[in-house]
Amino acid sequence: MPDLTNNAPLLDIRDLAVQFNTDSGVVHAVNGLNLSIHRGKSLGLVGETGAGKTTTALALLRLIQSPPGEIKSGSMFFDGTDVLKMTETELRSMRGGRIAMIFQDPMTSLNPIMTIEEQIVEMISLHSGLRGNEVTTRAREMMTLVGIRPERGRDYPHQFSGGMRQRVGIAIALACEPALLIADEPTTALDVTIQAQVVDLIRNLQKVVNTSLLLITHDLGIVAEICDDVAIMYAGRLVEYAPLRPLYKRPMHPYTQGLFNAVPSLDSEPGGRLTVIQGLMPDPTDLPQGCGFSPRCPAAQDICRSVACGMKEYEPGHFVDCYFPNHAWEV
Amino acid sequence: MSVDLLEVRNLKKYFSVHGGSLHAVDDVSLSIPKGSTLGLVGESGCGKSTLGRVVLGLLEATSGEILFGGENTLAFTKDRLSKFHQEAQIVFQDPFSSLNPRMSVYQLIAEPLLINRVCRGAEVEARVKKLMDTVGLAERLITSFPHELDGGRRQRIGVARALALNPDFIVLDEPVSALDVSIQAQILNLLSDLKKDHGYTYLFISHNLSVVRYVSDEVAVMYLGQVVEKSDNRELFKNPMHPYTKALLSAVPVIDLDRPRNRIILEGDVPSPIDPPPGCRFSPRCAAKGDRCAMESPKLVEVGSGHFVACHMAIAASCYP
Numbered sequence: 001m002p003d004l005t006n007n008a009p010l011l012d013i014r015d016l017a018v019q020f021n022t023d024s025g026v027v028h029a030v031n032g033l034n035l036s037i038h039r040g041k042s043l044g045l046v047g048e049t050g051a052g053k054t055t056t057a058l059a060l061l062r063l064i065q066s067p068p069g070e071i072k073s074g075s076m077f078f079d080g081t082d083v084l085k086m087t088e089t090e091l092r093s094m095r096g097g098r099i100a101m102i103f104q105d106p107m108t109s110l111n112p113i114m115t116i117e118e119q120i121v122e123m124i125s126l127h128s129g130l131r132g133n134e135v136t137t138r139a140r141e142m143m144t145l146v147g148i149r150p151e152r153g154r155d156y157p158h159q160f161s162g163g164m165r166q167r168v169g170i171a172i173a174l175a176c177e178p179a180l181l182i183a184d185e186p187t188t189a190l191d192v193t194i195q196a197q198v199v200d201l202i203r204n205l206q207k208v209v210n211t212s213l214l215l216i217t218h219d220l221g222i223v224a225e226i227c228d229d230v231a232i233m234y235a236g237r238l239v240e241y242a243p244l245r246p247l248y249k250r251p252m253h254p255y256t257q258g259l260f261n262a263v264p265s266l267d268s269e270p271g272g273r274l275t276v277i278q279g280l281m282p283d284p285t286d287l288p289q290g291c292g293f294s295p296r297c298p299a300a301q302d303i304c305r306s307v308a309c310g311m312k313e314y315e316p317g318h319f320v321d322c323y324f325p326n327h328a329w330e331v
Numbered sequence: 332m333s334v335d336l337l338e339v340r341n342l343k344k345y346f347s348v349h350g351g352s353l354h355a356v357d358d359v360s361l362s363i364p365k366g367s368t369l370g371l372v373g374e375s376g377c378g379k380s381t382l383g384r385v386v387l388g389l390l391e392a393t394s395g396e397i398l399f400g401g402e403n404t405l406a407f408t409k410d411r412l413s414k415f416h417q418e419a420q421i422v423f424q425d426p427f428s429s430l431n432p433r434m435s436v437y438q439l440i441a442e443p444l445l446i447n448r449v450c451r452g453a454e455v456e457a458r459v460k461k462l463m464d465t466v467g468l469a470e471r472l473i474t475s476f477p478h479e480l481d482g483g484r485r486q487r488i489g490v491a492r493a494l495a496l497n498p499d500f501i502v503l504d505e506p507v508s509a510l511d512v513s514i515q516a517q518i519l520n521l522l523s524d525l526k527k528d529h530g531y532t533y534l535f536i537s538h539n540l541s542v543v544r545y546v547s548d549e550v551a552v553m554y555l556g557q558v559v560e561k562s563d564n565r566e567l568f569k570n571p572m573h574p575y576t577k578a579l580l581s582a583v584p585v586i587d588l589d590r591p592r593n594r595i596i597l598e599g600d601v602p603s604p605i606d607p608p609p610g611c612r613f614s615p616r617c618a619a620k621g622d623r624c625a626m627e628s629p630k631l632v633e634v635g636s637g638h639f640v641a642c643h644m645a646i647a648a649s650c651y652p
Contacts, residue, residue, distance in 0.1 A: 193597045
């Protein structure tokens with residue numbers, strides 16, 4: 001039954017700033033990020049290498065190594081509790097329990113000297129009230145759910161292919177029915193046909209287990225397959241945030257438009273030219289004044305180089321961090 | 332008809348491994364006309380990189396023929412071979428590990444020139460600067476080291492090294508897979524400009540169908556060491572015939588939300604290439620397989636003008652003379 005508290009977002013990140021103090025200066029990885037996810041919904045967090053996507057996820061789990069890392073400011077409310085105020089014990093029970101994570105590389109994220117059943121069992125005994133045979137039963141259920149024959153539970157990770165290992169990762173993550181699942185580039189290391197299997201699996205299980213999903217990726221195609229909402233991240237901030245269809249049909253931020261233009265498509269004319277975004281990501285130790293994208297932006301004016309615009313709701317539910325969003329542009 | 336710069340006939344490359352013989356490339360025949368690009372697509376382990384390396388002579392072929400400009404490269408003398416190694420070059424996937432971290436941009440690009448004694452003294456520096464200009468590297472970076480540069484610039488160094496000896500033929504082995512989308516677009520544009528200006532012939536190896544669609548004239552699809560389909564670029568994407576090609580195309584995530592999707596999700600994984608069983612290698616995962624498929628390996632047969640497919644079912648259904 002839906003109740004009133006369900007209207008509050010499951011995850012609400014406000015003004016998050018994360019920095020790393022290194023020899024070559026202070027790396028501003030995340031700068032004033034706002035993000036929320038509602039129950040049962042899936043959000044795609046899209047950005048290129050160094051945009052701060054993974055740092056955001058690690059900050060949420062309070063896994064930023066300190067030093068050199070530091071959560072400089074902001075608040076992160078998960079299911080009404082401030083993650084920044086949690087004790088180490090509370091954090092440990094949250095990690096893997098209420099918030100689970102699927103990692104990019106299924107080759108290195110599993111323990112090579114434990115059988116996969118042991119690894120699933122470990123997670124269940126840590127985070128659920130189940131004991132004894134119930135745990136094993138649950139582990140076998142999870143294996144069946146992700147499409148691994150339970151008798152393979154006695155095998156070790158090296159005996160599985162990449163796609164199968166990622167299924168093990170998914171089984172471990174979903175075993176305790178987390179409220180939020182963070183998937184960090186879950187399909188990047190996989191081949192296209194295997195990627196399709198895994199995408200299908202995540203999408204179906206998200207509905208079955210009714211978990212919220214934060215999908216971190218650089219692949220706009222995967223987001224189109226799974227997510228309800230999309231957030232585009234650039235240089236540590238969100239630049240655009242909207243439900244899937246409006247954002248894909250009418251991206252407004254010049255960076256988002258550049259990203260869409262740069263992706264070769266199956267329908268593109270062979271031998272044509274791709275539109276490129278000129279220049280490079282700014283150096284995170286020396287971010288530009290004002291809007292982070294202004295040095296590369298074709299539409300930048302003087303104001304962009306002095307003060308960033310901040311998120312504005314240009315259309316209902318469609319937020320853009322830009323003074324001059326391009327309404328005329330369509331995919 | 333244009334002349335084929337490269338022709339590969341019944342090429343095989345087997346590795347002997349623990350437990351048998353690994354059929355990395357198994358009876359592949361291909362040709363690339365001068366000045367055109369052949370896109371070679373397939374998933375990891377299908378033998379596409381091995382094929383690229385065997386063609387260049389970086390790996391020894393088990394059997395078969397490789398004709399470069401009509402000459403059999405496998406019969407080359409030592410002198411002819413070293414000339415061939417100037418004519419045929421490679422750009423590697425990972426610009427993070429394929430460059431020597433202790434060498435500057437100048438040293439990296441000058442290395443092939445010096446090794447092959449192409450030029451000396453001040454001429455080397457002039458050539459390096461010209462190459463940097465060709466691939467779009469600013470001259471001020473000449474003293475930089477790879478770790479100071481981003482992936483896109485590093486890959487430009489890789490391209491400059493390949494171009495240094497004025498090759499005719501370049502194997503591009505996943506040249507943009509390690510790069511971000513916006514950088515990937517820059518490198519793809521660079522490669523296509525270079526081809527236009529200099530008439531290079533490319534073998535473009537990639538697992539990314541959208542990228543292959545964009546750069547290739549012809550496309551060959553590999554599965555477990557064999558070419559299962561090859562055709563003109565447009566024709567292959569419009570009218571894929573092999574069930575594997577169809578599944579591969581349908582699995583590509585696309586950003587156009589209104590593009591009709593008819594996804595075929597393949598069951599299972601690619602089987603082991605160690606002593607593969609007789610019959611069609613795709614048949615264990617194929618939804619359309621018939622009785623014949625498990626018994627007899629299909630040959631690559633022309634089923635439309637320039638469209639070849641190795642599938643009993645597709646061949647039987649075609650009415651091409």
